[in-house]
Amino acid sequence: MKILTAQQTRDADAYTIQHEPIPSIDLMERASTVFTDWFCEQFPMRHQMVHVFCGTGNNGGDGLAVARMLHARKYDLQLSICRFSETGSEDFRENLERLRSLRDIEIREIREDDPLPALEGTAIVIDAIFGSGLNRPVSGYWARLFEHINESGAAIASIDIPSGLFADEASKGAYIQADRTLTFELPKLAFLFPENQNAVGNWTHRSIGLAPDFLEKVETDNYYIDREMVAGLFRKREKFDHKGTFGHALLVAGSYGKVGAAILSARAALRSGLGLLTIHAPRCAYEILQISIPEAMVSIDRHRHYISEWPQLDSYDTVGIGPGIGQGQMTKEAILPLIESAEMPIVLDADGLNILSKNPDYFGKLPANSILTPHPKEFERLFGPTENNFERNQLQRDMAARYGIIIVLKGAHTCIALPDGNCYFNSTGNPGMATGGSGDVLTGILTGLLAQQYSAQSAAILGVYLHGLAGDMAVKKLESHALVSGDLIKFLGKAFLSLHADRT
Numbered sequence: 001m002k003i004l005t006a007q008q009t010r011d012a013d014a015y016t017i018q019h020e021p022i023p024s025i026d027l028m029e030r031a032s033t034v035f036t037d038w039f040c041e042q043f044p045m046r047h048q049m050v051h052v053f054c055g056t057g058n059n060g061g062d063g064l065a066v067a068r069m070l071h072a073r074k075y076d077l078q079l080s081i082c083r084f085s086e087t088g089s090e091d092f093r094e095n096l097e098r099l100r101s102l103r104d105i106e107i108r109e110i111r112e113d114d115p116l117p118a119l120e121g122t123a124i125v126i127d128a129i130f131g132s133g134l135n136r137p138v139s140g141y142w143a144r145l146f147e148h149i150n151e152s153g154a155a156i157a158s159i160d161i162p163s164g165l166f167a168d169e170a171s172k173g174a175y176i177q178a179d180r181t182l183t184f185e186l187p188k189l190a191f192l193f194p195e196n197q198n199a200v201g202n203w204t205h206r207s208i209g210l211a212p213d214f215l216e217k218v219e220t221d222n223y224y225i226d227r228e229m230v231a232g233l234f235r236k237r238e239k240f241d242h243k244g245t246f247g248h249a250l251l252v253a254g255s256y257g258k259v260g261a262a263i264l265s266a267r268a269a270l271r272s273g274l275g276l277l278t279i280h281a282p283r284c285a286y287e288i289l290q291i292s293i294p295e296a297m298v299s300i301d302r303h304r305h306y307i308s309e310w311p312q313l314d315s316y317d318t319v320g321i322g323p324g325i326g327q328g329q330m331t332k333e334a335i336l337p338l339i340e341s342a343e344m345p346i347v348l349d350a351d352g353l354n355i356l357s358k359n360p361d362y363f364g365k366l367p368a369n370s371i372l373t374p375h376p377k378e379f380e381r382l383f384g385p386t387e388n389n390f391e392r393n394q395l396q397r398d399m400a401a402r403y404g405i406i407i408v409l410k411g412a413h414t415c416i417a418l419p420d421g422n423c424y425f426n427s428t429g430n431p432g433m434a435t436g437g438s439g440d441v442l443t444g445i446l447t448g449l450l451a452q453q454y455s456a457q458s459a460a461i462l463g464v465y466l467h468g469l470a471g472d473m474a475v476k477k478l479e480s481h482a483l484v485s486g487d488l489i490k491f492l493g494k495a496f497l498s499l500h501a502d503r504t
């Protein structure tokens with residue numbers, strides 16, 4: 001699924017109006033019906049007061065239409081128009097006329113420096129003040145109104161985007177802090193960054209029937225990973241496939257006290273379908289690994305506690321490096337030349353990344369299409385600090401393109417930056433996965449998929465999605481507090497199964 005900019009969304013609206021064709025007031029009516037249906041599912045109780053705050057643009061127009069529809073569905077309503085302009089957009093004016101003709105809804109107007117309106121904590125606010133047409137940060141009186149709404153204790157539902165939030169750039173002014181947001185057609189980039197979580201709350205998107213041919217053609221470099229995309233990447237096994245078909249991976253993992261990371265990664269790699277797995281680990285890990293993962297072979301380092309060498313790479317289709325290896329001098333001296341001598345895409349995680357961040361001259365030596373999986377702190381160590389998530393996203397994109405690598409920045413919406421400048425944001429996963437070892441499991445899955453000859457791009461998208469999906473399935477059975485990273489491996493099979501269901 002594509003992510004469009006505010007300008008592209010305006011273009012999609014205009015194209016739909018012209019080519020469907022549909023009068024713009026009717027498209028607004030369609031969008032408002034979609035919002036109203038969603039709102040009634042979210043807030044089915046009709047006795048709570050619903051206070052609709054409208055601006056004077058088309059987002060405000062939506063708010064007026066929604067108020068009319070909720071009135072027809074017997075909700076108790078109050079309505080305030082924030083008078084930024086005495087005229088308002090054409091569709092705003094038309095909807096104001098339609099609302100006035102009902103006569104029994106009181107329409108209040110708020111002008112700059114008016115006393116702030118009374119707002120009860122038990123009310124539900126519908127925020128239709130600004131939409132994607134916001135063109136400057138909100139400040140002064142209107143910022144105080146936003147603060148008043150945010151602090152009222154009322155539940156807030158935003159139409160399209162929380163007012164004051166920019167869709168495609170960092171937001172500096174005041175914004176509404178919604179509990180829930182329904183956005184039209186496609187997700188907005190700003191929703192995917194943690195700094196905006198307190199603005200968008202729990203968000204969802206629904207189609208308002210924008211022209212499919214426009215959405216198909218429009219060019220973007222941001223995508224939201226959905227099931228359809230992933231089901232298209234996933235390959236089924238054929239009758240005569242054998243273990244040689246599915247590749248042989250080397251996993252370089254573990255050190256004294258961190259053999260668990262190697263186990264988690266190895267089990268995840270095996271559960272993601274590779275043919276053969278060899279784990280290269282320090283001597284202290286030998287018996288632990290042989291007993292706990294009989295399916296894997298073990299290559300033993302000469303060092304008792306740390307990795308200090310690596311086996312010949314000829315027989316491997318890929319290498320996963322990093323879980324639990326530490327950053328000791330000996331390990332560094334083994335890992336850096338390993339990176340340099342690999343000729344196929346590898347996966348680099350955890351201390352493998354920390355070692356790389358202290359040796360930036362090795363960035364350029366990474367095999368093309370290698371997958372790096374930093375969490376935000378590791379990303380900062382690798383590429384430096386940024387002011388906000390939009391800047392960080394640009395840096396991530398630039399670095400992926402510069403070094404010809406895939407950077408998987410982990411988080412609630414893990415972002416996969418490809419060498420071609422495109423970013424794919426994940427839609428699966430949950431806070432139950434914020435537990436030690438979840439990243440090791442991801443490394444294992446990615447290594448397993450790469451060994452099976454998935455392209456690095458497909459492996460990254462499929463692996464990140466499956467990892468989150470396994471987490472979503474696990475949390476339904478276990479609740480987020482009780483989820484541990486080993487559970488992700490247990491649910492990987494169910495995650496694969498659900499993709500099978502989509503393919504058949």
Ligand SMILES: NC(=O)C1=CN([C@@H]2O[C@H](COP(=O)(O)OP(=O)(O)OC[C@H]3O[C@@H](n4cnc5c(N)ncnc54)[C@H](O)[C@@H]3O)[C@@H](O)[C@H]2O)[C@@H](O)CC1
Pocket residue numbers: 010013014024027028029031032055056057058059060062084089129130131132133134135136137138139159160161184208
């Ligand atoms: N036909 C369409 O174009 C459709 C539009 N829709 C709605 O329309 C919205 C976009 O409408 P608009 O483009 O009118 O944008 P807005 O409703 O966000 O309003 C923009 C207006 O507010 C002013 N403004 C912007 N920032 C301001 C600030 N900080 N302080 C004071 N005034 C400010 C602008 O000058 C402009 O006049 C979408 O978010 C969506 O809710 C939907 O009804 C779907 C169809």
Ligand SMILES: Nc1ncnc2c1ncn2[C@@H]1O[C@H](COP(=O)(O)OP(=O)(O)O)[C@@H](O)[C@H]1O
Pocket residue numbers: 350375410411412413414428429430431432433434435436437438439440441442467
């Ligand atoms: N709130 C969250 N929502 C969705 N996924 C999450 C969340 N928190 C963590 N995750 C996922 O869990 C994994 C954690 O990885 P990482 O930080 O490397 O953990 P560790 O080093 O403990 O293995 C990442 O894939 C991340 O996307």
Ligand SMILES: [K+]
Pocket residue numbers: 059127128129130131158159160161162163
């Ligand atoms: K809004």
